[in-house]
Amino acid sequence: MTKCRRMQDVERWVDGEASRPDAVVQHVASCPACQAYERRLRMLRDGVAAVSKTETIGDSRFPAFMEELRERRARRPRWNLAWKLLPVAAAILIVLGGSLYTYEMLTVPGPPIVESASTEIEDGTVTTYASDNGVTTVWVVSQDNDVW
Amino acid sequence: MVAVLLALSALCAPPPAPAKGPPPVRIDVVAIHAFDEAHAGKQYEGGLDGMKTALEDLPYNTYRRLDAASVSAPFNEETIVPLSDRHRLYLRPMSKEPHNQVRLNVRLHMTRKPETGRTPVNAINTTIIAGAGRQVKLRGVKLDQGELVVVITIRSD
Numbered sequence: 001m002t003k004c005r006r007m008q009d010v011e012r013w014v015d016g017e018a019s020r021p022d023a024v025v026q027h028v029a030s031c032p033a034c035q036a037y038e039r040r041l042r043m044l045r046d047g048v049a050a051v052s053k054t055e056t057i058g059d060s061r062f063p064a065f066m067e068e069l070r071e072r073r074a075r076r077p078r079w080n081l082a083w084k085l086l087p088v089a090a091a092i093l094i095v096l097g098g099s100l101y102t103y104e105m106l107t108v109p110g111p112p113i114v115e116s117a118s119t120e121i122e123d124g125t126v127t128t129y130a131s132d133n134g135v136t137t138v139w140v141v142s143q144d145n146d147v148w
Numbered sequence: 149m150v151a152v153l154l155a156l157s158a159l160c161a162p163p164p165a166p167a168k169g170p171p172p173v174r175i176d177v178v179a180i181h182a183f184d185e186a187h188a189g190k191q192y193e194g195g196l197d198g199m200k201t202a203l204e205d206l207p208y209n210t211y212r213r214l215d216a217a218s219v220s221a222p223f224n225e226e227t228i229v230p231l232s233d234r235h236r237l238y239l240r241p242m243s244k245e246p247h248n249q250v251r252l253n254v255r256l257h258m259t260r261k262p263e264t265g266r267t268p269v270n271a272i273n274t275t276i277i278a279g280a281g282r283q284v285k286l287r288g289v290k291l292d293q294g295e296l297v298v299v300i301t302i303r304s305d
Contacts, residue, residue, distance in 0.1 A: 109247045112278035112302075120269035126288075128274075135202045135299075138254075138274045140288035 002033035010034045014041045112136040172220040173241040174303040179215040179231040182208040183294025202299045234259045249279040280304035
């Protein structure tokens with residue numbers, strides 16, 4: 001790149017710090033080297049500005065910023081609490097389910113119970129038994145085949 | 149005077165509402181003729197496949213459905229289920245019991261063959277307590293060359 005002894009003036013001018021900006025403008029208009037240098041400086045400055053766009057919270061906006069922050073923090077714990085309560089809820093469900101299952105197992109009646117059983121068949125007797133499959137049998141037995 | 153007023157109030161009083169008892173009990177009854185035939189393995193005829201569990205302990209190899217009925221039996225009344233020309237089943241729900249059970253009186257009534265000259269009898273008279281879905285099997289009553297088997301199932305309300 002071609003050098004010019006007034007490039008430092010161009011830098012100050014681009015930064016807005018030139019003591020005699022009119023003179024710099026007049027020189028740049030007639031100096032191709034300084035014109036190229038000015039273009040480079042401005043490209044560089046625009047690029048930096050594009051990258052560093054950190055939003056600064058001024059004093060006037062700070063209370064609103066803090067208010068928003070408080071609202072966000074107030075919202076967040078609900079989800080956190082829900083997630084924290086999830087294992088507790090699961091544990092309660094398991095305990096309740098187990099209790100219900102145990103209750104059902106203890107209270108669901110088994111095979112039918114025979115309170116009484118008899119027969120009017122002469123020489124007949126009645127016996128009862130409950131099978132493993134939950135069926136209760138009432139069985140009349142007689143040796144005399146003629147009674148039927 | 150007081151007696152007159154009492155009599156008048158008694159006359160004007162609305163008739164007592166009929167006592168509302170528990171609803172009738174739904175009961176399924178299947179009558180089966182169990183006997184032996186000359187074939188291997190057990191044979192269930194007439195859609196008795198669903199009764200295999202109840203019949204599995206019987207020593208016969210052929211099971212034929214004689215009759216099947218689903219009845220709604222009111223409490224403290226006898227509901228009659230004809231099973232064959234000589235056998236009838238009497239069902240009388242007596243009371244509700246804990247855990248949705250029912251106390252049920254069952255009579256298997258039988259008329260004798262005419263040649264025996266004997267009077268009809270209750271071949272089986274039993275009272276059971278059974279819950280919904282539970283089965284009671286009556287057996288031992290001779291029928292031709294086999295047995296009459298009656299499977300009673302209490303149904304849920």
